[in-house]
Amino acid sequence: MSKRLNIVLPEKTIAVLDRVAPKGRRSSFISQAVLSFVESQGRQRLHQQLKAGYQARAEDSLRIAAEWFPLEEEAWQKRRGTSTKRK
Numbered sequence: 709m710s711k712r713l714n715i716v717l718p719e720k721t722i723a724v725l726d727r728v729a730p731k732g733r734r735s736s737f738i739s740q741a742v743l744s745f746v747e748s749q750g751r752q753r754l755h756q757q758l759k760a761g762y763q764a765r766a767e768d769s770l771r772i773a774a775e776w777f778p779l780e781e782e783a784w785q786k787r788r789g790t791s792t793k794r795k
Contacts, residue, residue, distance in 0.1 A: 710735075 717725070729737035762769075 725734060725737065
């Protein structure tokens with residue numbers, strides 16, 4: 709279902725639109741452009757939110773990594789020792 713809208717665009721925008729969208733296809737082009745823009749903005753917002761979350765938890769993440777490092781190092785050393793025995 710489609711609805712008619714009356715919008716006002718700057719002349720420069722209309723000139724660009726006339727170059728890229730054939731006559732009779734403006735509505736379709738504008739619809740695709742708006743949907744693409746909104747999707748892109750959504751991805752950018754999600755990226756910003758994730759980045760802010762990671763930065764807010766950076767100290768906790770480093771603390772946890774430091775706590776687990778000795779155990780992980782021990783496991784790697786055991787694994788290296790096991791793999792050399794197999795050869």
